[in-house]
Amino acid sequence: MNPAATVRSLQQRITEMQPLRLDDRALPTTPGLRPLLPGGALSKGASYAVHGSMQLALALLAEASSAGSWCGVIGCPGFGAEAAASLGVALDRCVLVPDPGADTLGIVGALSEVLTVVLLRPPSRVRPGEVERISAKLREHGSALVAMGDWPRPESTLRVTESRWRGLGEGHGLLNERELTVQTLDRRGPARHTVRFAGGAVADPALPEIRRLVPR
Amino acid sequence: MNATVDRAAPGTAERIIVFWVPDWPVHAYLRELQGTAQEPPPSPAIALIANRRVAACSEAARAEGVRIGLRETEAQSRCPSLVVTPHDAEVDERRFAPVLAAIEQLIPGVEPIRAGLCTMRARGAARYYGGEQPAAEAVLKLAAQLGLPGARIGIADGRFAAEQAARAAATEPGLLAPSEGVRIVPAAAAAAFLSGLPVARAADPAFTEVLHGLGIRTLGALAALPEDAVRQRFGPQGVAAHRRASAAGPQHGSELRPRTPVRELSVELALEPPVAHAEQLAFACMTLAERFISGLAEERLVCTALRVELTDDIGVRHERVWAHPHRFTPADAVNRVRWQLAAMPTAPEGVEHGREGAGIGHVRLSPVHTDRAAAHEPGLWSTEPDTRVHHHLSRVQSRLGHTSVGTIALTGGRLLTDRQSFIPWSTDRPGRRGARGSAADPWPGSLPGPAPTLVFPAPLPAELVDDTGSAVGVDDEDLLTARPTQLRVNSTALSALVCGWSPLWPLREQWWRGSPPRFRLQLQLSDGDAWLLLHEGGRWHAEGRYD
Numbered sequence: 001m002n003p004a005a006t007v008r009s010l011q012q013r014i015t016e017m018q019p020l021r022l023d024d025r026a027l028p029t030t031p032g033l034r035p036l037l038p039g040g041a042l043s044k045g046a047s048y049a050v051h052g053s054m055q056l057a058l059a060l061l062a063e064a065s066s067a068g069s070w071c072g073v074i075g076c077p078g079f080g081a082e083a084a085a086s087l088g089v090a091l092d093r094c095v096l097v098p099d100p101g102a103d104t105l106g107i108v109g110a111l112s113e114v115l116t117v118v119l120l121r122p123p124s125r126v127r128p129g130e131v132e133r134i135s136a137k138l139r140e141h142g143s144a145l146v147a148m149g150d151w152p153r154p155e156s157t158l159r160v161t162e163s164r165w166r167g168l169g170e171g172h173g174l175l176n177e178r179e180l181t182v183q184t185l186d187r188r189g190p191a192r193h194t195v196r197f198a199g200g201a202v203a204d205p206a207l208p209e210i211r212r213l214v215p216r
Numbered sequence: 217m218n219a220t221v222d223r224a225a226p227g228t229a230e231r232i233i234v235f236w237v238p239d240w241p242v243h244a245y246l247r248e249l250q251g252t253a254q255e256p257p258p259s260p261a262i263a264l265i266a267n268r269r270v271a272a273c274s275e276a277a278r279a280e281g282v283r284i285g286l287r288e289t290e291a292q293s294r295c296p297s298l299v300v301t302p303h304d305a306e307v308d309e310r311r312f313a314p315v316l317a318a319i320e321q322l323i324p325g326v327e328p329i330r331a332g333l334c335t336m337r338a339r340g341a342a343r344y345y346g347g348e349q350p351a352a353e354a355v356l357k358l359a360a361q362l363g364l365p366g367a368r369i370g371i372a373d374g375r376f377a378a379e380q381a382a383r384a385a386a387t388e389p390g391l392l393a394p395s396e397g398v399r400i401v402p403a404a405a406a407a408a409f410l411s412g413l414p415v416a417r418a419a420d421p422a423f424t425e426v427l428h429g430l431g432i433r434t435l436g437a438l439a440a441l442p443e444d445a446v447r448q449r450f451g452p453q454g455v456a457a458h459r460r461a462s463a464a465g466p467q468h469g470s471e472l473r474p475r476t477p478v479r480e481l482s483v484e485l486a487l488e489p490p491v492a493h494a495e496q497l498a499f500a501c502m503t504l505a506e507r508f509i510s511g512l513a514e515e516r517l518v519c520t521a522l523r524v525e526l527t528d529d530i531g532v533r534h535e536r537v538w539a540h541p542h543r544f545t546p547a548d549a550v551n552r553v554r555w556q557l558a559a560m561p562t563a564p565e566g567v568e569h570g571r572e573g574a575g576i577g578h579v580r581l582s583p584v585h586t587d588r589a590a591a592h593e594p595g596l597w598s599t600e601p602d603t604r605v606h607h608h609l610s611r612v613q614s615r616l617g618h619t620s621v622g623t624i625a626l627t628g629g630r631l632l633t634d635r636q637s638f639i640p641w642s643t644d645r646p647g648r649r650g651a652r653g654s655a656a657d658p659w660p661g662s663l664p665g666p667a668p669t670l671v672f673p674a675p676l677p678a679e680l681v682d683d684t685g686s687a688v689g690v691d692d693e694d695l696l697t698a699r700p701t702q703l704r705v706n707s708t709a710l711s712a713l714v715c716g717w718s719p720l721w722p723l724r725e726q727w728w729r730g731s732p733p734r735f736r737l738q739l740q741l742s743d744g745d746a747w748l749l750l751h752e753g754g755r756w757h758a759e760g761r762y763d
Contacts, residue, residue, distance in 0.1 A: 053669075054669040054670060054763040055669045055762070055763060070602070070605055077673055078670040078671050078672055078673065078760075078761075079624065080632070080636075080667055080668050080669045080670055080671040080760060081624040081625075081626060081635075081636035081671075082626060082632070082635060082655075082667035083666065083668060083669040084669070085626065086666065086667065091623060091624050091625060091626065092623055092625070093623075094623060094624070095605075095609060095621065095622070095641075096621070096622055096623060096624060096638070097612065097616070097620060097621050098620070098638075099616075099620060100616065100620075101616060101620075107612055107615075107616070110608060110611065110612060111608060111609075111612060113604075113608055114602070114605045114608045114609075115605075162744060163743070163744025163745070164744055165716070165740050165744065165746055165762075167665075168716040168717065168718055168738060168740045168746075169716055170699070170716060170717065171696070171717060171718075171719060172718070173716075173718060174664060174665045174718050174738060175665055175666060175718070175740065175762065176665055176666070178666075178762070197666070199665070199666060200665075200666035200667065
């Protein structure tokens with residue numbers, strides 16, 4: 001067998017084995033957001049930085065929440081419950097701390113022990129020691145952090161570069177569908193993706209025609 | 217068959233003590249006057265009137281010829297100095313409750329018959345006090361301490377005989393009267409004692425008349441009839457009277473059904489010196505809360521709502537009822553005390569106004585709603601939130617305050633802020649069965665389509681301007697006055713221009729009261745941003761943002 005063929009077969013074996021290892025650490029993720037994330041899912045113990053859209057950040061929580069996990073939204077006084085519910089967040093398992101006060105990261109650390117996905121609007125100044133402590137807690141308890149803003153060393157950074165709405169004209173129509181262009185930056189390198197929202201929920205790219213008639 | 221059994225063993229009735237206060241309604245009336253600090257009546261002759269007839273009268277009135285059942289005018293004519301007041305049965309019962317509780321301390325197992333009359337078993341008391349007479353003396357001594365010197369004790373086989381003994385004069389045959397107020401019918405002599413009494417004591421008036429017509433005038437004559445014959449002729453009512461007359465015990469079980477002693481479930485704690493800080497108070501209340509919950513647990517109850525009363529050292533009382541979605545644990549109760557003190561208005565530093573007390577001097581916890589503990593056992597499959605989640609959230613809550621952690625529930629309403637309500641953790645959902653209705657109900661004017669992800673708790677002031685820079689408003693035909701080009705929120709102009717907008721849709725509420733209509737507008741900016749605006753009273757507000 002020539003070296004090139006050996007390398008190819010080895011690479012094939014590696015790619016076959018990788019998802020198995022990653023799946024242990026995967027959290028349920030909305031199908032429409034899977035291509036954006038390394039490993040195809042939110043990963044336990046990882047943190048993600050989302051810039052530019054709260055809807056996108058909430059969509060990352062939705063599948064884990066509707067699968068029965070507890071989620072938390074910390075530091076967002078303007079939480080839109082109806083939008084979250086239509087994305088698929090279970091409101092009775094979604095803990096809100098609208099005003100966490102001075103010790104935001106301490107609260108996040110305490111709550112990440114029980115909440116599977118934590119959505120956080122980080123304070124302007126974050127000390128590296130605190131970040132390390134939170135990362136250790138996330139790894140220990142198998143939860144994920146979604147930060148809306150800058151966060152040091154995230155697993156992936158999702159930045160909304162463009163947002164388009166459909167359905168609204170000049171004096172007629174209503175906002176209906178939304179398309180976001182998201183620039184991701186992770187260990188796979190930078191990439192550009194499109195996320196479509198229909199009726200308040202993430203549209204599955206595999207099933208473009210089928211829409212939910214009744215919002216969840 | 218029953219009749220033969222009863223006749224074969226006529227002495228099966230157990231020894232019963234009857235405690236009787238003659239003219240109890242009058243005593244209760246006097247105590248009520250005393251308790252409410254009113255003047256005592258001018259004359260000792262008192263009659264309580266119900267339905268225009270005398271329901272009870274005092275000894276002085278009886279000496280003047282007033283009798284129970286007499287018409288009011290007749291009673292007044294017999295005794296001109298008679299004080300006449302309406303009879304209140306509720307006062308009788310209420311004023312008798314402390315007497316019952318005091319007797320229960322002396323002899324357990326008291327059955328109240330009516331206000332002023334109660335019974336208890338003689339056997340245990342007689343053994344404890346060394347005889348029936350000393351037991352009776354002990355109860356009378358207690359009655360004298362309670363201010364009831366005229367109380368009577370009757371001891372006999374069976375309740376009916378004991379009650380008749382208590383009412384009997386000391387000179388009646390077949391009865392021992394060892395001291396004033398005590399009447400004892402010796403064991404197995406009850407039938408002999410009763411035989412001389414008129415038949416009206418054991419039967420109601422109609423039945424008494426029938427018996428008189430048959431020539432049966434004493435209980436002895438009634439008891440001499442065979443029970444089978446009485447049953448055939450007079451049915452159950454006749455049998456009951458016959459059994460009372462013959463002093464027979466019950467066919468099975470006991471005549472006496474002692475009440476369950478009432479237990480005080482609320483707990484209190486006096487603090488000296490007063491405590492001003494929530495943490496100190498919470499620490500001081502830990503054992504109190506544990507005592508409170510364990511007291512309920514002993515009664516097989518759980519507490520689902522709790523009243524916390526905090527009293528200042530200057531006597532100002534702060535009271536609040538806290539509900540719990542499941543059941544209170546001691547830690548939950550302590551948290552409520554802490555939150556209540558933390559939420560109380562405190563005087564600012566160096567200012568003499570506000571809460572002037574130095575701190576809390578008295579804490580009282582009382583249950584408002586209780587439930588059977590059996591209804592709150594954890595199910596086989598978890599029905600309550602995960603205990604770990606609850607533990608951590610409660611810790612955060614005790615760090616940040618009661619209203620800082622919670623969940624959101626959707627409610628009915630038109631505006632975005634009306635449609636969601638924040639529920640602090642471990643408090644009951646307010647109005648679960650909805651005064652405000654459900655979010656799924658039709659709400660004319662509410663937002664169709666996707667909802668904004670950012671909902672401003674208080675709407676932000678906004679301005680909408682057209683390309684000439686003048687403000688865009690709403691005209692009489694519910695249309696925009698111009699094409700909007702720019703949006704200003706919080707008096708900052710957004711750089712992106714308006715590129716799309718929805719038709720205005722009105723929210724007409726309470727137009728019959730003259731409330732002006734409000735309008736909503738969706739707005740799309742050229743950079744892909746979208747806003748939901750509300751027009752109210754000539755001004756624009758930003759209600760939410762599609763972030």
